[in-house]
Each structure stands twice: as structure tokens, then as C-alpha cells.
Amino acid sequence: MFHKEGYRIIAFTAILLIAINIISYLSINTYWIKFSILVVSIIILLLILQFFRNPKRLTEPNDATIVSPVDGKVVVIEEVFEKEYFKDKRLQVSIFMSPINVHVTRHPMGGKVKYSKYHPGKFLVAWHPKSSEENERTTVVVENSAVGEILYRQIAGALAKRIVNYAKEGQEVLQGSDSGFIKFGSRVDVFLPLNTKIEVELQDKVKGGVSVIANLNR
Secondary structure, three states: OEOHHHHHHHHHHHHHHHHHHHHHHHHOOOHHHHHHHHHHHHHHHHHHHHHOEOOOOOOOOOOOEEEOOOOEEEEEEEEEEEOOOOOEEEEEEEEEEOOOOOOEEEOOOOEEEEEEEEEOOEOOOOOOOOHHHHEOEEEEEEEEOOOEEEEEEEEEOOOOOEEEEOOOOOOEEOOOOEEEEEEOOEEEEEEEOOOOEEOOOOOOEEOOOOOEEEEOOO
8 A cells, every 4th residue: 555645656657667668678689788777677666665655554542642653763852942832841752764664644642733834944864953943844733632732743854855744723633644744754753741751762663653652641
């Protein structure tokens, strides 16, 4: 199963590679060159297909837990001052996605979307300390009665040139449901209340919509 954001790119890539191989078959007489072009074409297509894959994830809804919004590795767990929306201290959990990770973004918590905003910006590498504030990004805040408000931020990286965000203010969303897509490598930051119990550690690998990253059961 592939994400809808990849349909056009997959189709365009497949058509282009087929055309290249037809031309090479008709115009090149050297067998090993034609075979090499075919192998490279297959590898390129497989890379595109794996990038846009959208595996089904069974999220067990729980208003008091926060699930990872993306697949990747936990690279930041720290107390920070969140400047854009809360304007106070929060616990930040950041997850870095490599190009081989699934790049679907999922709602880490069910509830009502209170805030959704796109910010144009730079394309610093995703692990750069200032990428959360200076890179192209989207910020989404979801609220429910058990947790209150949490914020998550999709951040473009050096390769990511497009962020897709489906969250709209006033929309009711389900935990683990599709909230967007980041094309070609990036990271997502989650900002949580200070009394949150973090359930992951640095360098942990997490799965979007499945791995519990925080628990607000008190």
C-alpha cells in the first residue's frame, strides 16, 4: 500500500524509466550496457516505492497516551521553552526520519485541532539545533479532555522540499490517523506538558501510530 502523496511521483518515475529502457533496448547494441540501465532503473523504482509505502498501523486509542507521530529514531528529549504557541516550558521529544523510514505523519493524540499553521523557511539538516525554528515547518496543536493540549511540528530537512499537512483547525481527529507526509527525510518534534512521563529514551527506534512515547496517566 502506498501513500496518496506518492501516486504521481511513482507513476511519473515508472513511465520515465520504461521509456529510457525502451530507448536503450532499441538504440544500444551492447548487452551489458542495456542490462546495467535496466538494473539501475529497477533500483530507482524500488527506492521510490519504499519511500512512499504506507503500512497499515493498528493504533489502540488511549486519551492519556501519546503515540509516535512518525517512524524513526528519538534524537532529543529535553525541557525547552516553546515560543510559537504555548510560550512556556514544555518537554520536547524529537524523532528523526532517514530516507528509508516510512514518512507518513500520524496524529499522536486524538482530539480537536486547535491550531494549524505552515511556516516557510530554510532547509538546514534536520538534526541542526535551529531547524525547529528556522526550517520550513508546520505546527499543529491537538487538545483533548484527558491531556489538554499537545503540539507537534513537522520539520523539513536538507532533502525534504515539501511538507503536507492535513490538519485543519476545528477538525476532530483520531489518534494514529493520517495527518500528513514529509517528502524525503526530516524530523518531527512533539511538545508535551512538563508532568508527562516519557516512555522512550534517546536512540530508541519508534513506529508511527504504534509506539507510545509518553504517558499522562497520573
